[in-house]
Amino acid sequence: MHKKVFLKLILINFIYSACSDLDYDTCLQYLEYCEWNNETSQCQDIGENESGLNYGPFQYDTFNEADGLIISDSYLGATVFHPIDGEPPYSSIVIVPGAFSPESILHDWGSYYASYGFIAMTIGINDYYNDDMSDLALSLLDAIDVLKQENIRLESPILNKVNIDNFATSGWSIGGGSAQYAATLDSSLKAVIALNPGLAIQDYENCTDPTYEYYCLHPEHLNHSSPVLIISSEGDIENPSDTDAAIHYEYTPESTFKMLFELENGNHGTGLDPSAGSGELGEKVIQWLNYNLLDNSDDCDLLINMPTSAAQFVTNLECQYNDQGDLNNDQVIDVLDIIILVNFILNPEIFPLDGSDLNNDGILDILDIILMVNIILN
Secondary structure, eight states: OHHHHHHHHHHHHHHHHHGGGOOHHHHGGGTTTEEEETTTTEEEETTOOOOOOOOOSOOEEEEEGGGTOOOOTTSSOEEEEEESSSOSSEEEEEEEOOTTOOGGGGHHHHHHHHHTTOEEEEEOOSOTTTOOHHHHHHHHHHHHHHHHHHTTOTTOTTTTOEEEEEEEEEEETHHHHHHHHHHHHOTTOOEEEEESOOOOEEOTTTOOOGGGTTEEOOGGGGOOOSOEEEEEETTOSSSOTTTTHHHHHHHSOTTSOEEEEEESSOOTTGGGOTTTTTTHHHHHHHHHHHHHTSOOGGGHHHHTSOOTTEEEEEEOOOOOOOOTTOTTOSSOOSHHHHHHHHHHHHOTTSOOOTTOOTTOSSOOSHHHHHHHHHHHHO
């Protein structure tokens, strides 16, 4: 009996000391002692993870240039975060940091995105002193090209898993400004997320002050059609909302979907943390990608709701509601609408409301009722 207890203690001690050595499948076999950490993509001792991030439903893995990721001269180092149990092909977002910040400062976002079913690629800055924001914009676009190449590289972990038509750019600080400027260079971008952004472009035509070497921010530098979510912080003194984020929002064309979410309090680093604003920052960002990258219109109502942590929240996005079948205009299609439709059919002298002829055949009959029932059930 004592020998059995002793062996069990040895086994427990061994497993606790070896959790970090286990792969995902093996880790799940020892859930009494170990747990899988989505942030680090590693097995760990139970209770070791103190992250406040509200991860999504997907497990994920990472790889970098040491693992065979295609190398680019446009940036300094990169890490790819990708789901391992979702349904490919995945939409992607590429992210660049601010000045004098390493690529690793973005890893919380990389893991967060991957846990919600997106491929995220974080990249570093080559030369902090000489690379300006237009250079960073080009590095983001080059990173997208690398992901497209990874989609066909035979040894790549994301072989045939990249949606080569669905990309977004993002960045923090001057990286956030660069992500927006990238949209002026590539109109195929489906979304932009700018975190505590700053932006100044060297432009000898529109910038007139030689004191700043003809760097400035002009509406032309934000003239693009890619939907942009601008994140700022009330306490940001490096890039204050009123002189940076609010101006970015104003300069972005009204024809472009845009949103400004300024979090209460905070600082310049708030945009680095998906859990900021009691998690509302990460939630709003995922809603933005779901709506614009995945074309999930179901997220629209959530997207335009003002977060409780917002000091300022403004958008020109309006949800388009399909009212076909909603005969009583209560924004819900249910049995009440069926009753109204049946009355129309039984009493043809009543002029039918718009949206009652669901199959557009010019006749109100049982086929329209069947279609309405299908709408309700699905």
